[in-house]
Amino acid sequence: MTTTPPITLDDVRSAAERLTGVAHRTPVLRSRTLDALVGAEVHLKCENVQRVGAFKFRGAYNAASRLGPDQLSRGIAAYSSGNHAQAVALAARELGTTAVIVMPEDAPPSKRAATEGYGAEIVTYDRYTGDRVALAEALAAERGLALVPPYEHPHVMAGQGTAALELVEEAGDLDMLLAPVGGGGLIAGSATAVKGLRPATRVIGVEPEAGDDTRRSLELGRRVSIPVPHTIADGQALHTPGELTFTVNRRLLDGIVLVGDDEIRDAMRFAFERLKTVLEPSGATALAALLTGRAGPLPRRVGLILSGGNIDAGRFARLCGPGD
Numbered sequence: 162m163t164t165t166p167p168i169t170l171d172d173v174r175s176a177a178e179r180l181t182g183v184a185h186r187t188p189v190l191r192s193r194t195l196d197a198l199v200g201a202e203v204h205l206k207c208e209n210v211q212r213v214g215a216f217k218f219r220g221a222y223n224a225a226s227r228l229g230p231d232q233l234s235r236g237i238a239a240y241s242s243g244n245h246a247q248a249v250a251l252a253a254r255e256l257g258t259t260a261v262i263v264m265p266e267d268a269p270p271s272k273r274a275a276t277e278g279y280g281a282e283i284v285t286y287d288r289y290t291g292d293r294v295a296l297a298e299a300l301a302a303e304r305g306l307a308l309v310p311p312y313e314h315p316h317v318m319a320g321q322g323t324a325a326l327e328l329v330e331e332a333g334d335l336d337m338l339l340a341p342v343g344g345g346g347l348i349a350g351s352a353t354a355v356k357g358l359r360p361a362t363r364v365i366g367v368e369p370e371a372g373d374d375t376r377r378s379l380e381l382g383r384r385v386s387i388p389v390p391h392t393i394a395d396g397q398a399l400h401t402p403g404e405l406t407f408t409v410n411r412r413l414l415d416g417i418v419l420v421g422d423d424e425i426r427d428a429m430r431f432a433f434e435r436l437k438t439v440l441e442p443s444g445a446t447a448l449a450a451l452l453t454g455r456a457g458p459l460p461r462r463v464g465l466i467l468s469g470g471n472i473d474a475g476r477f478a479r480l481c482g483p484g485d
Contacts, residue, residue, distance in 0.1 A: 167315045167405045170357030173322040173350060176223040180323055184219050185211050189331045194435050199451055201459040204332040208324055209444050209470025213247040216324050216347055216468050221248035223320030224309050225256055233258045238306040240297040242395050243272030244469055245311035250279035261306060263297045269395065271473035289389050312346025313403040322350025328464050334359050336460030339447040341468050342366035342375050342417065343397040345406030351466065352413035363415040367450040369394040369422065375402045375410065376417035393422045393480060396443030396469065418456055420449040428452055430481045439477065444469035
């Protein structure tokens with residue numbers, strides 16, 4: 162008996178068609194300095210310059226744009242610490258509807274301001290005591306809104322996978338792909354894309370040391386929960402993997418590696434000083450795994466997703482400044 166996967170390569174290709182002319186086709190960055198440092202040919206997919214500053218717009222728009230006119234007229238709901246919030250808010254504006262977002266009280270102020278700037282209504286909660294999914298589901302039911310989750314949805318996962326699809330289209334076949342893991346949507350979509358094109362490609366996810374829920378879950382063969390992690394990588398501060406995303410990731414991932422907050426800071430500094438690009442902490446974890454050697458011996462051609470760059474100047478300076 163076989164189980165049909167939640168998404169396929171064709172789903173990712175369909176999402177890519179829907180996103181044409183709406184999402185940016187982000188650049189692929191090369192660096193001779195980085196290649197020499199790690200001993201591999203590295204191709205960096207710059208989702209930090211995607212619309213809303215992160216890959217999340219891909220999945221949010223792919224899912225929201227498939228809603229019917231009646232549902233769009235009632236509006237969309239979502240829950241997010243920041244990047245998906247902005248993505249849904251912008252997708253709603255693009256589609257001529259409204260968005261209500263459940264965000265943690267301690268979400269970075271710049272992300273909340275940007276979400277409100279796209280026209281969304283914000284409802285806050287305490288991430289350490291509240292259940293954001295339950296809150297968002299209750300709100301959506303009360304107001305008749307369509308819930309677009311940050312990762313636990315086939316159209317969202319397929320949309321996120323278009324970043325890796327574009328990377329392979331531009332860079333060619335990869336021997337390894339590194340991408341950050343939060344709820345698991347980006348890595349699930351990415352693994353579906355690259356392994357659908359080249360099954361031999363190794364796909365490695367990267368989590369912060371304090372938030373290794375996916376690594377633990379893969380080791381045990383079932384989803385586990387951990388306390389809500391305290392890490393500078395706020396976009397990856399989750400306590401359990403998604404059910405759908407874990408279904409994909411337990412089948413396709415070749416491993417998970419962990420990086421510490423200090424290593425994330427170092428990667429952010431390297432990106433700024435040597436690559437001339439700005440990354441938020443969650444957007445730098447895959448680069449941190451590469452720079453520290455946590456990804457293990459590297460093959461010849463490595464792809465890496467720089468997943469986001471939403472960080473204000475003050476926080477960037479505090480995290481990356483001398484002596485911090």
